[in-house]
Amino acid sequence: MLKVQASIAALEYKPNRVAQRLRSTSKKTKLLGLIIPDIQNPFFVDVVRGVEDYAYQHNFAVMIGNFGQDEKKEKLYLDILQSENIDGLIVAPIHGKDKGIENLVKKNIPVVCIDRGLTEIDVDVVKVDNEQGAFNAIDHLLSIGHRKIAFISGNFKIPTYIERLAGYKRALSDYGVAYNAHLVFAKDTDYKSGFEIANKILDLKERPTAIFSGNNLLTLGALEAIHSRNIKIPEEISIIGFDDMPWSISLNPPLSAVRQPGFDMGRKAAEMLYERIQNPNSKKEKVILKTELILRKSTARIE
Amino acid sequence: MLKVQASIAALEYKPNRVAQRLRSTSKKTKLLGLIIPDIQNPFFVDVVRGVEDYAYQHNFAVMIGNFGQDEKKEKLYLDILQSENIDGLIVAPIHGKDKGIENLVKKNIPVVCIDRGLTEIDVDVVKVDNEQGAFNAIDHLLSIGHRKIAFISGNFKIPTYIERLAGYKRALSDYGVAYNAHLVFAKDTDYKSGFEIANKILDLKERPTAIFSGNNLLTLGALEAIHSRNIKIPEEISIIGFDDMPWSISLNPPLSAVRQPGFDMGRKAAEMLYERIQNPNSKKEKVILKTELILRKSTARIE
DNA sequence: ATTTGTAATGTAAACGTTTACATTTATCAA
DNA sequence: TTGATAAATGTAAACGTTTACATTACAAAT
Numbered sequence: 001m002l003k004v005q006a007s008i009a010a011l012e013y014k015p016n017r018v019a020q021r022l023r024s025t026s027k028k029t030k031l032l033g034l035i036i037p038d039i040q041n042p043f044f045v046d047v048v049r050g051v052e053d054y055a056y057q058h059n060f061a062v063m064i065g066n067f068g069q070d071e072k073k074e075k076l077y078l079d080i081l082q083s084e085n086i087d088g089l090i091v092a093p094i095h096g097k098d099k100g101i102e103n104l105v106k107k108n109i110p111v112v113c114i115d116r117g118l119t120e121i122d123v124d125v126v127k128v129d130n131e132q133g134a135f136n137a138i139d140h141l142l143s144i145g146h147r148k149i150a151f152i153s154g155n156f157k158i159p160t161y162i163e164r165l166a167g168y169k170r171a172l173s174d175y176g177v178a179y180n181a182h183l184v185f186a187k188d189t190d191y192k193s194g195f196e197i198a199n200k201i202l203d204l205k206e207r208p209t210a211i212f213s214g215n216n217l218l219t220l221g222a223l224e225a226i227h228s229r230n231i232k233i234p235e236e237i238s239i240i241g242f243d244d245m246p247w248s249i250s251l252n253p254p255l256s257a258v259r260q261p262g263f264d265m266g267r268k269a270a271e272m273l274y275e276r277i278q279n280p281n282s283k284k285e286k287v288i289l290k291t292e293l294i295l296r297k298s299t300a301r302i303e
Numbered sequence: 304m305l306k307v308q309a310s311i312a313a314l315e316y317k318p319n320r321v322a323q324r325l326r327s328t329s330k331k332t333k334l335l336g337l338i339i340p341d342i343q344n345p346f347f348v349d350v351v352r353g354v355e356d357y358a359y360q361h362n363f364a365v366m367i368g369n370f371g372q373d374e375k376k377e378k379l380y381l382d383i384l385q386s387e388n389i390d391g392l393i394v395a396p397i398h399g400k401d402k403g404i405e406n407l408v409k410k411n412i413p414v415v416c417i418d419r420g421l422t423e424i425d426v427d428v429v430k431v432d433n434e435q436g437a438f439n440a441i442d443h444l445l446s447i448g449h450r451k452i453a454f455i456s457g458n459f460k461i462p463t464y465i466e467r468l469a470g471y472k473r474a475l476s477d478y479g480v481a482y483n484a485h486l487v488f489a490k491d492t493d494y495k496s497g498f499e500i501a502n503k504i505l506d507l508k509e510r511p512t513a514i515f516s517g518n519n520l521l522t523l524g525a526l527e528a529i530h531s532r533n534i535k536i537p538e539e540i541s542i543i544g545f546d547d548m549p550w551s552i553s554l555n556p557p558l559s560a561v562r563q564p565g566f567d568m569g570r571k572a573a574e575m576l577y578e579r580i581q582n583p584n585s586k587k588e589k590v591i592l593k594t595e596l597i598l599r600k601s602t603a604r605i606e
Numbered sequence: 607a608t609t610t611g612t613a614a615t616g617t618a619a620a621c622g623t624t625t626a627c628a629t630t631t632a633t634c635a636a
Numbered sequence: 637t638t639g640a641t642a643a644a645t646g647t648a649a650a651c652g653t654t655t656a657c658a659t660t661a662c663a664a665a666t
Binding site for chain 3: 015016017018019020021022023024
Binding site for chain 2: 653654
């Protein structure tokens, strides 16, 4: 290790990663794929940061694709990343039976699912206990007297929202409150959707006394709808949602929320992917993290 | 175009992008690099979305690196993306004399700078008129009677903040108010930094009547500091910052801000990069977009 | 049936590495 | 000095495309 090494240093030779990747059967090329549903959602940004944090420490590059809940776009990114010969993929499947991802797993490409799992196939997953998280929120609302609680959900083909609905139902049933399907609304998972659905809810003849919203963006959208009508939170309506944000405390009013550890999820997923790459045949792992109910000022007792 | 094409379709043949990229001299391989300073900042998320929007339409994949204002990390991503043989790069340089980016430009790799330019070399740029944006904010504050206006800035090696400071100074001088260096603070560009600096400002013996904060995250951090002391906005202190957010209206109070068109900037940058890839020797372009002052309820007149 | 032009297909080299092996050079003990 | 062993270097094939060119197949025109 003399003349050659010296020249390598002298000429500042940088190996061409494309050629490396073409030639070698993975394990050295250091490229991770990350496919997320919505980069606008601060929760997924936390996930990205977690993944990146781990990747950076282990000298991986991360190639990110953002599919905006569009199945075609998800498929495109899957194809692209695959033909980029990535070493592994972290992905939040658009639904539980995602064939594209199933295929990758079957081809033995290391995959770890994040936020949502796959139902038809055994795969590594890191997610949160959505059912319990939703349960805790609704349980809190019920405990302070609310009985008419609307749920602003994301599309029910997304596994996360199915689980959150289950938690919503379980809490209701624990309190002997009948489930009313007219109180649950699902459309997209973005700001606009939260705004629109909240408006519908506020127009209901018998207005709910509380709103449970399915994510960050839905909550923020709902907040705008409520404020634009000058309805007071929590005096006139309570609201609590999934996902906490650093600035939740600065919202009007400081927002109560179900916190998910996004950064930790991302980091854990990257770590699991790393393990999977090293050890393709070890038993698949499911990691289910806990949520935390953070009570601030957006919910109040009613008689 | 018969048997071969038929087989291609029948076997669902997907060309290997790595091999394509290795062999061909760019222009067909469809990979863009995007290096941004802080993916947690919603402004840059808008930029990412804009880039992605254009890229998706033109069948490009986007490889994102997030360097968190860490020069070493920026360099790493530059090296990685370069050895990935990207067709072009969109980057927000960490400072105006960034040698790494200069080198790419000299090597004739298509580069467009976003949010910030380069001083030593001619390069495509899309940015915003930061000087005028800051001027407008401070001018507004001055017009409603404020004279002691603190500035929570990001690090002054970042060109954006140099420009914003210039706008701050110009407005002051237009009103015949002396510039006081003790009123401008610069550390990082994140939430924590905004929180810490705001606390320092609030501790000043002669407390400023208004705060101008340099970005999204700084504003949000400052907000938390102010709220944690139960100081009323805008009665006791006014605040206005760079960057608007969809949910600014739901903050306490609804926040006034200098809006930057992040999505448009991203889209425009991607478009310019596309042009540059097609036409490597055309004249470099500088696009300077306008900011918009959005007045809500976080600033009030003082006597 | 033959020619002609065009569309379709075939061929070989090249992109910059890795891999496996062969060869050369250096190192140390006897 | 010699041999044995290890370290360093050299060599050739392979990864899956693109590129440029050569060849073959297929019409339509003669």
